[in-house]
Amino acid sequence: MRxxxxxxxxxxxEFCWVGLVLFIPLTWIVISVFEVQRGAFAVNGAARAAxxxxxxxxxxxxxxxxxxxVATQTLADQGxxxxxxxxxxxxxxxxxxxxxxxxxxxEIRSRVEMPLLPExxxxxxxxxxxxxxxxxxxxxxxxxxxxxxxxxxx
Numbered sequence: 001m002r003x004x005x006x007x008x009x010x011x012x013x014e015f016c017w018v019g020l021v022l023f024i025p026l027t028w029i030v031i032s033v034f035e036v037q038r039g040a041f042a043v044n045g046a047a048r049a050a051x052x053x054x055x056x057x058x059x060x061x062x063x064x065x066x067x068x069x070v071a072t073q074t075l076a077d078q079g080x081x082x083x084x085x086x087x088x089x090x091x092x093x094x095x096x097x098x099x100x101x102x103x104x105x106x107e108i109r110s111r112v113e114m115p116l117l118p119e120x121x122x123x124x125x126x127x128x129x130x131x132x133x134x135x136x137x138x139x140x141x142x143x144x145x146x147x148x149x150x151x152x153x154x
Contacts, residue, residue, distance in 0.1 A: 031115050039112035039130050042078035046071040046085055047132040051106040054089055055138050060097050064089055071108055083110045091138075098138060107133040 050067035057063030064087075071085040086109040091097035097104050111127040119126075 028116060035115055036112055036128050036130075038078065039080055039083060039110065039128070040132070042075050042080040042083065043085075043108050043110050043130045043132040044134075045078060046074040046110075047106055047108040047134040049074045050085075050087055050089075050108065051104060051134040051136045054097075054104060054106060055136050058098070060089075063097070067106060075110065080110075080112070082113060085110050100138075102138040103135060104138055105133055105135045107131065 050071040053066040053070040054063035057066050067089060068085070068087045071087050075083045075085055088107040088109075089097070089104060090107075091102045091104045094102050096102075109129070109131045111129050113127050117126045
């Protein structure tokens with residue numbers, strides 16, 4: 001007589017295999033989402049800081065240099081190593097953005113590398129594109145020329 005095969009313990013083995021097969025991709029997805037979110041916060045902060053730096057500069061050339069430097073520093077401060085900022089400044093077609101009541105818009109474009117992807121994939125497939133913009137009126141950060149800042153102007 002043949003004995004029936006004993007299946008005790010096989011559920012534990014199957015659970016471990018299914019758990020492993022599901023756990024690895026799920027972990028990668030969670031880590032990737034966190035990386036993209038961190039990059040999005042960094043790019044948004046960089047756009048805001050770059051717009052302020054441009055608006056506070058005395059002229060457009062200095063403003064563009066300051067905006068690029070501030071954007072790069074902001075991305076680095078947020079822990080986004082390897083992110084390169086593409087900074088674009090526009091002021092509605094004006095020749096000089098630091099005149100009158102100009103409104104400037106600073107756009108930051110960058111990419112976040114997805115973790116644990118092989119080098120064989122093309123760079124565009126291993127990264128996620130991010131973009132943020134911030135608009136500010138140039139007069140918002142311009143000194144009024146008043147003395148000590150008192151209410152009577154003196």
